[in-house]
Amino acid sequence: MRSGQVCSNHRLRRAAAKAAADQGTDIVDLTVGEICADLAPTIRDGAMGAIRRGINRYTDPIGMMELREALARKVSGHTGPGLARR
Structure with a gap:
């Protein structure tokens, strides 16, 4: 199945759930966003x-240290020195 078909089916299911909710049916939306294009x-x-x-x-809730440090270096390059790591 192509990604466009998956996305289209996802949209149809979301629309049906919204229509049911609009008619007063309690809906619990457990879906997450879906990319509608190839990566x-x-x-x-x-x-x-x-x-x-x-x-x-899953990563640590505060994120991967290597990624956090890389992002801090990049942001600091644009905004100036930031806070020191604890």
Whole structure:
């Protein structure tokens, strides 16, 4: 099934749930956003590479330290020095 078909089916299900809610039916929406386009090759390849390396679990609630530090360096380069790591 192509991504456009998946997205279209998802939209139909969401529309049916909204119509039922509009008629007074209690609906619990357990869906999340769905990308309606193919992933860029760099994102797809990066995700597959991470899975192969075993990086496929939930992260610490505060995020991955390596990513946080990289983002801090990037933001600090644009905004100036920030807060020190504790």
